[in-house]
Amino acid sequence: MASLFRGMETQNFDRDGPGSLEEQFVKILMERKRVKLAKREAEVAALSRRDVVLQVTLPFHTHPRLAPITRRLRCSAGTKLSVFQDKILSPVMGWERNLHSYVFIEYEDGAMFGTPKNSSHIDNVHSQGVGDYAHFEDEQFTIAHLISKEGDAFQYLYDFGDKFYHEIKVIELLEEEDSTGEIVLLEGNGACPGENMQGNDRYGEVLMRFIKGDEAERTKIKAEILECPNYSFNGSSSVPIASFNPVHFSIIEGQKRLSLALSSPNSRRDGAKMYSIPLGGADIGTESFYSKFANGRKGTRHKVTETGGIGSWTELKSTVADLEGQNTCQVCGKGAELSKCSGCRRIWYCSADHQKSDWMFHKTACRKAQAARAKAAAIV
Numbered sequence: 133m134a135s136l137f138r139g140m141e142t143q144n145f146d147r148d149g150p151g152s153l154e155e156q157f158v159k160i161l162m163e164r165k166r167v168k169l170a171k172r173e174a175e176v177a178a179l180s181r182r183d184v185v186l187q188v189t190l191p192f193h194t195h196p197r198l199a200p201i202t203r204r205l206r207c208s209a210g211t212k213l214s215v216f217q218d219k220i221l222s223p224v225m226g227w228e229r230n231l232h233s234y235v236f237i238e239y240e241d242g243a244m245f246g247t248p249k250n251s252s253h254i255d256n257v258h259s260q261g262v263g264d265y266a267h268f269e270d271e272q273f274t275i276a277h278l279i280s281k282e283g284d285a286f287q288y289l290y291d292f293g294d295k296f297y298h299e300i301k302v303i304e305l306l307e308e309e310d311s312t313g314e315i316v317l318l319e320g321n322g323a324c325p326g327e328n329m330q331g332n333d334r335y336g337e338v339l340m341r342f343i344k345g346d347e348a349e350r351t352k353i354k355a356e357i358l359e360c361p362n363y364s365f366n367g368s369s370s371v372p373i374a375s376f377n378p379v380h381f382s383i384i385e386g387q388k389r390l391s392l393a394l395s396s397p398n399s400r401r402d403g404a405k406m407y408s409i410p411l412g413g414a415d416i417g418t419e420s421f422y423s424k425f426a427n428g429r430k431g432t433r434h435k436v437t438e439t440g441g442i443g444s445w446t447e448l449k450s451t452v453a454d455l456e457g458q459n460t461c462q463v464c465g466k467g468a469e470l471s472k473c474s475g476c477r478r479i480w481y482c483s484a485d486h487q488k489s490d491w492m493f494h495k496t497a498c499r500k501a502q503a504a505r506a507k508a509a510a511i512v
Contacts, residue, residue, distance in 0.1 A: 158265045165243045165268075169277060179276035180210030183311035185304035185318070186275075188225065188288070190296060190325070192336030198343075199379070201225075201322035203386070204303065208313040209279065211467050212458055213245055213270035218399045219460060221288065223389035224317050225298075226324025228362040230399035230447060232291040233259070235267055236300075238278055239286060245270040245278070253404045258292035271458060281305065295331045313482070315465030317390055320381040326360030342378060354378065361405075361445070394465045395479070395493075398458060403448020453478045463490050476501035 169176075183206055190201040203224050207216070213236055222229045233253040235246030244267035247253060259265075278286045285301040325335040342353045354376050358364055435449040453459070453472055460467050461482040470480040473487065476498040481487040 152265070154260075154265045161241070161243075162266060162268070165241065172277070175280070176274070176276045178308075179279065179305075180208070180274055181308045181311065182209050183207065183306040183313065184209045184275060184279070184302055185306070187301045187303050188221065189299045189301070190225075190322075190332060191299070192332055192339070194333040195336040195340055198336055198339055199321060201320075201324065201381075203320040203381075204318040206314070206316040206318060207275070207465065208311065208315075208467055209276040209305070210274050210313075211460075213273050213275065213277075215398065215458060215460060215467065216275060217270065217288075219393040219396075220315055220390065220465070223393040224320070224386050226362060226386070226389070227290060228327055228405065229393065230401060231327060231361060231405045232293070234288065234290045235262075235264060236270065236278060237287040237289060244268065245273050247401055251401045251404065252406070253401070254406055255291055255293040262289060262292050262295065264292070279305075291327070294328055296325065296335075297332055313464075313466035313468055315390065315394065315460070317383060317386050320383060320386060322381050323357075323376075323378045324362060326357040327362045328360060329357070339378060390465075394460055395462050395490075397450040397452070397478075398454045400448045400450050405445055405447045407443055408446045409443035451478075453480065461486060462494070473498060475499070477505075 185204065185206045188203040188205070192198045192200060205220065205224055207220060211220070217234060217236075218229055221227075231253070233247045233251060233255050235244040237244050242263075244264060246264070246267050246269075247256075248269045248271060278284075279302050282302050282305050285299055288298040288300055290296045290298065325338075329335045329338065338353060338357075342350055345353070351373060354373050357378055358373065358376060435447045456470075459470060459480045461470060462473075462479045463486040464482060466482040468482075470482055473479050473481065473494070476494075478501055479494070481490070
């Protein structure tokens with residue numbers, strides 16, 4: 133375990149070069165942090181076997197009378213931060229997966245844990261604007277590394293450009309014998325802001341205009357939000373404008389997003405979502421066009437979502453199973469003692485019962501994967 137903290141790569145810092153004064157200062161702080169984390173190994177291992185109830189709050193500091201956007205959820209403290217952000221936090225909040233960079237920030241010393249150095253999120257160019265001269269890659273750390281007891285809190289910064297700040301607080305830390313590792317969305321308040329809507333306080337201004345505005349103003353604001361990427365990729369949301377309420381949270385929709393994320397592979401952050409405008413070719417905007425740019429990476433494919441314009445949203449998607457330790461149960465989200473589906477070998481389950489209950493949903497994809505593997509074997 134101690135080897136985890138030796139030679140760990142960080143983002144935006146060249147260990148072999150002199151770097152800026154800021155980078156050199158951060159390097160010293162990170163070395164000190166590694167020592168502190170190493171001393172907590174036994175404590176972190178014990179915490180990782182316990183479930184935690186977390187309250188996620190997106191506040192509006194310049195509009196204190198405006199109710200904050202909140203989510204309350206339960207999961208294992210042993211969940212890797214990368215999995216927590218991608219498969220749990222993003223879907224329950226309502227953010228689009230694999231679109232923007234992020235970091236988790238400890239209040240005690242300002243240590244940051246976030247996207248790896250090979251991340252292709254477009255807002256990485258703003259990293260130093262949020263003080264991120266270097267950070268620990270979150271795939272190596274769990275929620276337990278950031279907490280010790282009930283009442284502890286840490287910050288989650290989403291989108292280096294627009295800067296949406298969240299506070300995540302430990303409401304309850306369950307005993308090991310009462311912990312199941314399952315992920316449960318318990319409650320929430322307020323719909324997620326639209327992507328690219330310029331941060332907490334600017335979005336607070338939008339909500340104040342919505343609350344005080346007439347019907348025409350409200351319809352205009354709802355249409356603006358619904359056109360954002362986390363609500364729609366094609367400019368016209370499937371959510372009817374008349375029924376959408378930006379100050380209301382639907383736990384049913386939140387649970388649907390969570391279930392969909394848990395049943396899919398981890399996001400490939402070296403192939404984040406981006407809007408692409410092809411330069412030419414007969415198959416512009418199709419998946420076959422973008423597959424030419426997958427750089428031969430095994431186990432990946434380009435996913436294309438049409439926009440109706442001259443370009444498309446594209447993303448590099450994994451076609452293989454998540455690595456052990458970076459995975460969750462397809463059904464409940466448990467992240468320990470998992471076994472691969474014996475058929476497709478792409479997804480994981482925590483028990484035979486959960487595999488059986490999921491079979492009616494998984495069988496088509498499973499059989500296709502088995503057929504593809506058999507065909508590939510026959511060619512070889």
